[in-house]
Amino acid sequence: MGNKQKYLTYPYIVWMFIFILLPVALVFLYSITEKESNTIKTISFTLENYRLFFDPLYIGVILRSLYLALISTLFCLILGYPVAYFISKASPSYRNTILMLFILPMWMNMLLRTYAWMTILGNNGLINTFISWMGLPKLNLLYNNAAIIIGMVYNFLPFMVLPIYTSLSKMDKRIIEASYDLGADSKTTFRKVILPLSMPGVISGIIMVFMPAVSSFVIPRLLGGNKQAYIGTLIEKLFLVTGNWNFGSAIAIIMMLIILVSMSVMNKFDIDKEGSANLW
Amino acid sequence: MKKNVLLIITILMVLIILGGCSPQQSEKVVLNIFNYGEYIDTDLIDEFESKFDVSINYEIYPTPEDMYTKVKSGATSYDLIISSDYMIERLINEGMVQEINYDNIPNYQYIDDNFKKQPYDSEGKYTVPYFWGTLGVIYNTEIVEGTPDSWDLLWDEKYAGQILMMDSQRDSLGAALKKLGYSLNTVNPDELEEAKQLLIQQKPMVMAYVVDEVRDMMIGDEAAIALLWSGEAVAAMGENEKLNYYVPVEGSNIWVDAMFIPSDAKNKEVAEKFINFLCEKENTLRNIDYVWYSTVHTEAIKEVEEFLFDNPGFNPSQETINNTEMFRDLxxxxxxxxxxxxxxxxx
Structure with a gap:
């Protein structure tokens, strides 16, 4: 980078400092101080907030959140990869339309889309109305883990499809042709050539879905009926209801660490190192 | 040259960010009011503005805790806040509320003495009551048999999967504590443990833990029984005739919301004028028609419509009121x- 262009980054550096680094530092500061000492004069440090977290109660909460996020990510991957593959294979005239249809729901507010699922799954919702019209007993579709997973998959699927699609469509077609020329059938070509080359997209898709899924609090609340505590709802409650910012901050920091660790683990699996550098 | 331009942009950005909230220049007095959502007939605000030639900046918040967080951060100095008992108690304890000059509020005489000098303001120096209500059970008379009068209905196996509890720890735990005969302000770990076991036992029967959705779900017949505040219940009963509400005999929670003036208010006298305006009988009646909670106004209660006067959610018996307890700041x-x-x- 030339010396002159360096100045172009200054506005962003200021932005980053004020809106990213400073808040994280403040959250960290809250997490290591005592509640009663939230003024500069009487500040006193403690690790109590972190110790408190290693209670089976809260470990259970975080494991449950991770489990649900993993399942959702898995479903997104299973559903999303074939779709991305299909779109990348489609003729260019259709491709943009299909992509557009995929992104279209994202123009709508996420809360609205989640509320829509409540009216689909509810006791007097679309599905149950149809079922009872057929004379069958109503099903309990809303307020369980399945409903949360449906909501997450629906909301986060585009984040999986788009990066996979990008990596598939960027792929050098000559490599695939070479594979066929060398006698590989379509299955082998997919397994040995296409899949490995699309891994950067898959990895970034997994990260893009996993991160919001693990910390989401709107979806568990609306579709899960708050029957279980999740990490996102727990942090929200500690800040807004209990007013225990210090413990809430400690959990937020722990969650950041978990995401950081899982991201670096994911990058280890990544075969194409150059691709992974351009994930974001 | 380019370097200087970018330096200026950088400095400007910092200035905009840091100085974004400079005070607005205005001839009129600006009254900053902070209230729950849907908790005032906004026509009254417009009317006050034109009548007294002031400009009102009206902001809303969803929960008392949100209000506390925002007021504590000091981003805006409000002139008048409407909030709930235990949160007012916390703010008074922290010295963030100033005394009201009741001479400026002649209509204060119409406020029912039963609601003055509440535990959160035992000397009656800081607050003017606004609305009040109870915590109780709303149920669908077509599904629930008989006329229930106890907390037991929320634990009735017969209605498993059709019961809504509140995702509000004080309210849901309060119901369990009252069912056990304990105070809903208890800090005795054994009593709380018992309440916990009761709620865990109830959990498989609970459809969901919600707050804002309860009213709509009861109106839409999505659930049969729910823990709910009286005003919400009255509003729901207005929309769905099958619904009924009661305050359980074991006792329950009573809450009184009040208006108060924070210590950093800039327009105390105008705020007092506004309080007086809201305490006028006509204005109180209009407000009741909008928020549906029970009134503290001794004259207005005589003139509410009959269906409201007879509604146990709006106008509970003195016996019921005597059996209730207020949340305290813990x-x-x-x-x-x-x-x-x-x-x-x-x-």
């Missing part, structure tokens, strides 16, 4: 409730 003991509630939700 200070750091709130962490006990927090842990118990998280345990219920993690079972």
């Amino acid at each position: 200070g750091t003991n709130i962490n006990l409730y927090d842990k118990v509630w998280t345990e219920v939700l993690s079972d």
Whole structure:
């Protein structure tokens, strides 16, 4: 980078400092101080907030959140990869339309889309109305883990499809042709050539879905009926209801660490190192 | 040259960010009011503005805790806040509320003495009551048999899967504590443990833990029984005739919301004028028609419509009121409730 262009980054550096680094530092500061000492004069440090977290109660909460996020990510991957593959294979005239249809729901507010699922799954919702019209007993579709997973998959699927699609469509077609020329059938070509080359997209898709899924609090609340505590709802409650910012901050920091660790683990699996550098 | 331009942009950005909230220049007095959502007939605000030639900046918040967080951060100095008992108690204890000059509020005489000098303001120096209500049970008369009068209905196996509890730890734990015959302000770990077990036992029967959705779900017949505040219940009963509401005989929670003036208010006298304006009989009646909670106004109660006067949610008997208890600010003991509630939700 030339010396002159360096100045172009200054506005962003200021932005980053004020809106990213400073808040994280403040959250960290809250997490290591005592509640009663939230003024500069009487500040006193403690690790109590972190110790408190290693209670089976809260470990259970975080494991449950991770489990649900993993399942959702898995479903997104299973559903999303074939779709991305299909779109990348489609003729260019259709491709943009299909992509557009995929992104279209994202123009709508996420809360609205989640509320829509409540009216689909509810006791007097679309599905149950149809079922009872057929004379069958109503099903309990809303307020369980399945409903949360449906909501997450629906909301986060585009984040999986788009990066996979990008990596598939960027792929050098000559490599695939070479594979066929060398006698590989379509299955082998997919397994040995296409899949490995699309891994950067898959990895970034997994990260893009996993991160919001693990910390989401709107979806568990609306579709899960708050029957279980999740990490996102727990942090929200500690800040807004209990007013225990210090413990809430400690959990937020722990969650950041978990995401950081899982991201670096994911990058280890990544075969194409150059691709992974351009994930974001 | 380019370097200087970018330097200027950088400095400007910092200035905009840091100085974004410079005070607005205006001839009129600006009254900053902070209230729950849907908790005032906004026509009254317009009317006050034109009548007294002031400009009102009206902001809303969803929960008392949100209000506390925002007021505590000091981003805006409000002239008048409407909030709930235990949160007002916390703010008074922290010295963030100033005394009201009741001479400026002649209509204060119409406020029912029963609601003055509440535990959160025992000397009656800081607050003017606004509305009040109870915590109780709303149920669908087509599904629930008989005329229930106890908390037991929320634990009735017959209605498993059709019961809504509140995702509000003090309210849901309060119901369990009252069912056990304990105070809903208890800090005794054994009593809280018992309440926890009761809620865990109830959990498989609960359809969901919600707050804002309860009213709509009861109106839409999505659920049969729910823990709910009286005003919400009255509003729901207005929309769905099958619904009924009662305050359980074991006792329940009563709450009184009040208006108060924060200590950093800039227009105390105008705020007092506004309080007086809201306490006028006509204005109170209009407000009742909008928010549906029970009134503290001794004259207005005589003129509400009959269906409201006869509604146990709007106008409970004195016997019911005597059997209720107000939430108190628990200070750091709130962490006990927090842990118990998280345990219920993690079972």
